[in-house]
Amino acid sequence: METIIDVSNLYKTYKKRKSNEIITAVNNISFSVQKGEILGLLGPNGAGKSSTIKMICGLIKPDKGAITINGINSQKHRLKALHHISAVLEGNRNLYWRLTVRENLEYFAGNRGYSRKDRKDTIDDLLEKFHLKNKEKEIVNRLSRGMQQKLAIAVAMLADSEVILLDEPTLGIDVQTGYEVRDLLQNIAKKYNRTIIISSHDMDVIQDLCERTIIINNGTIVTDDRVENLLRLFEVRAYTITLGKLLTKHQFHLLQQKFPQLDYSPDILQSTLEVELNNNEEIYDLFDILKLEQIPVESIDRKTINFEQVFLKIVKGEMQNAFIQSS
Numbered sequence: 018m019e020t021i022i023d024v025s026n027l028y029k030t031y032k033k034r035k036s037n038e039i040i041t042a043v044n045n046i047s048f049s050v051q052k053g054e055i056l057g058l059l060g061p062n063g064a065g066k067s068s069t070i071k072m073i074c075g076l077i078k079p080d081k082g083a084i085t086i087n088g089i090n091s092q093k094h095r096l097k098a099l100h101h102i103s104a105v106l107e108g109n110r111n112l113y114w115r116l117t118v119r120e121n122l123e124y125f126a127g128n129r130g131y132s133r134k135d136r137k138d139t140i141d142d143l144l145e146k147f148h149l150k151n152k153e154k155e156i157v158n159r160l161s162r163g164m165q166q167k168l169a170i171a172v173a174m175l176a177d178s179e180v181i182l183l184d185e186p187t188l189g190i191d192v193q194t195g196y197e198v199r200d201l202l203q204n205i206a207k208k209y210n211r212t213i214i215i216s217s218h219d220m221d222v223i224q225d226l227c228e229r230t231i232i233i234n235n236g237t238i239v240t241d242d243r244v245e246n247l248l249r250l251f252e253v254r255a256y257t258i259t260l261g262k263l264l265t266k267h268q269f270h271l272l273q274q275k276f277p278q279l280d281y282s283p284d285i286l287q288s289t290l291e292v293e294l295n296n297n298e299e300i301y302d303l304f305d306i307l308k309l310e311q312i313p314v315e316s317i318d319r320k321t322i323n324f325e326q327v328f329l330k331i332v333k334g335e336m337q338n339a340f341i342q343s344s
């Protein structure tokens with residue numbers, strides 16, 4: 018594995034215009050990205066994702082910290098470092114809104130020094146792949162947001178750079194186009210072996226596309242792991258237990274004292290307990306109480322948990338506990 022981007026101890030503050038209040042948008046963030054990796058930056062609104070992306074693509078300067086792109090310090094050798102990166106930022110600022118789809122591609126291909134023949138072939142190929150062929154003569158201004166987004170990614174592809182940064186690639190586009198954009202990105206990553214960093218607050222985008230995700234909250238990294246690991250970490254702690262008889266009030270309180278997050282659904286035929294444990298050993302404590310109280314257990318299942326639930330838990334701070342227990 019070869020590191021293509023290294024971000025170390027980044028800080029970014031902003032001063033609010035009216036109140037002069039200082040906002041720390043990025044607070045000591047460090048991570049590395051390997052060549053060919055698809056990394057997701059996930060976080061709630063205002064977490065610091067866009068600021069991080071903008072610092073990497075040289076649009077804003079960090080207050081402190083270093084960014085290295087392909088071994089080149091991007092603060093010292095800005096142009097040389099940024100040569101390896103193309104970015105699709107929110108609002109598709111990399112497009113000319115009064116030009117047509119093809120004209121945009123022609124313009125950027127020209128800028129990148131494609132020969133006439135290569136330019137035509139590459140543009141035709143991109144129009145085909147991005148399903149934009151029937152829109153090639155349309156002025157960008159008149160395209161839907163989804164179409165504009167696809168064109169913005171196609172333009173980024175023209176640059177032929179090793180790293181593509183995408184800030185909220187599916188924001189404000191319909192579900193169908195969202196799927197198309199996701200497919201396109203998956204193809205790009207696989208076929209062209211590009212390194213992709215995607216910032217998003219859309220869990221599905223991150224789960225579908227990214228091998229690894231960094232969750233940012235309040236300007237700091239809360240977790241940096243593979244999506245499947247995060248799911249597993251929480252899955253093993255959430256259980257559904259089917260009981261052979263109803264609990265008395267006293268028994269319920271007894272269990273609740275020990276497991277405050279307990280959910281009890283009484284039913285004459287089949288009562289269930291839903292419980293999330295802090296560590297795997299706690300299941301034995303739970304069984305001890307049930308045994309002592311002579312409550313038969315009919316089945317026990319691990320609860321499936323989706324990425325959205327995991328994300329909310331992490332952002333709410335439950336993760337710290339989980340990491341301590343799992344380490």
Ligand SMILES: Nc1ncnc2c1ncn2[C@@H]1O[C@H](COP(=O)(O)OP(=O)(O)OP(=O)(O)O)[C@@H](O)[C@H]1O
Pocket residue numbers: 031032033040041042060061062063064065066067068069218
């Ligand atoms: N130019 C700016 N001036 C002042 N504050 C800013 C500026 N840009 C961002 N911020 C603030 O910095 C914090 C982080 O913003 P940032 O856009 O990086 O977060 P984000 O995770 O991308 O969120 P969103 O998804 O809402 O864009 C927020 O509190 C935001 O209001």
